[in-house]
Amino acid sequence: MRTILIVEDDILEQDFLKDIIKEEVSKSDAIITCNNGPSAIEAAKEHRPDFIFMDIWLPKLDGIKALTAIREFCPNAAVIILSAYSDFSFAQEAIRLQVKDYLLKPIRPIEIRQTFQSVYLNSAASTSHFPQVLAPNIPIPKTSIHMDVIEKSVQYIQQNFKQKLSLKAVSDHVYMNPQYLSRIFKKEMGISCIEYINRLKIEYACKLLVTTDKSICQISSLCGFSEQSYFNRVFIHQMNTTPKLFRQKNGRTGSFEFLPTDL
Incomplete structure (x- = not known):
């Protein structure tokens, strides 16, 4: 069983992410959601997520600060940053915090699926007891x-x-x-x-x-x-x-x- 934490303050986007991730994981995996920085830290302490989708712009405490705190007790969680603004300083912080990807909003479903599949499968390959439940990540040609x-x-x-x-x-x-x-x-x-x-x-x-x-x-x-x-x-x-x-x-x-x- 793996745990996915989604941290997004917009309820529609939170549901949007959750629905997509549900299609990509096994039934035994758990998806946890929260909508602000402090609750993200508490949820991470309680559930010790394997994967985190972290929005940068969050109420009460921004995503970078929340992730900095979470890294103290979840150093190996695979993190995907979500942001509507491409800021070099955020990218630098993301590198420091060892995030797996940095996605700019609005994000197409195919981007979320491909990114999560890549991170999910890499985790599966490096963890012998974890069954590989996903199909291979086949690149979709951008010919449309x-x-x-x-x-x-x-x-x-x-x-x-x-x-x-x-x-x-x-x-x-x-x-x-x-x-x-x-x-x-x-x-x-x-x-x-x-x-x-x-x-x-x-x-x-x-x-x-x-x-x-x-x-x-x-x-x-x-x-x-x-x-x-x-x-x-x-x-x-x-x-x-x-x-x-x-x-x-x-x-x-x-x-x-x-x-x-x-x-």
């Missing part, structure tokens, strides 16, 4: 036109989300009709193109609010919003609080307390 378009779109968004970025700008980059791109993006990624852009913008805004003294107006501009009022509306929608209150609550401690609403 849709997949190619989505990958190019995501890459473009990640490189340019700090600018004023529209669906049309993304669709022009991949030479596709905006409405058609919107449909296939939602289908393949599980989130709309605009929601994905705004999620990256707001997570970057949260980082700036906590780590800098820049004004909210400046941060709004740095995140690619032309109007602070729109920035405030998007921020409240995602974080369930205002930028000002978020900064007051978190200060410049480096500890991020996120309370995002479902997108």
Whole structure:
């Protein structure tokens, strides 16, 4: 029996991960879930998981700090980091904490399956008493036109989300009709193109609010919003609080307390 710990504060994404992992493990394996840093530490102490899916942005204690604490008593757990923001400092910490993979949100089901299968099977191969219950991890060729378009779109968004970025700008980059791109993006990624852009913008805004003294107006501009009022509306929608209150609550401690609403 193996134990998988999923640490994700968004209930929809937590259920999404759990449903996928259920399909990849044996019936004797246990899947444990929690939604914040402190509860992740307590769950890890109690269940000593073999595999951990750890979101970085968590309430009360961020994923990196939670994982640092967990490593003290679960040094051999195979960890997969989940993040909506590609930050080199996080990648450095992930390397230090010996994580197996670092997946950027939104994550396609195939990415989760392939990553988990690889980690799961490697663990099986190194543990003689553990039965290998999965089929071999067969790479899926990326020849689909849709997949190619989505990958190019995501890459473009990640490189340019700090600018004023529209669906049309993304669709022009991949030479596709905006409405058609919107449909296939939602289908393949599980989130709309605009929601994905705004999620990256707001997570970057949260980082700036906590780590800098820049004004909210400046941060709004740095995140690619032309109007602070729109920035405030998007921020409240995602974080369930205002930028000002978020900064007051978190200060410049480096500890991020996120309370995002479902997108």
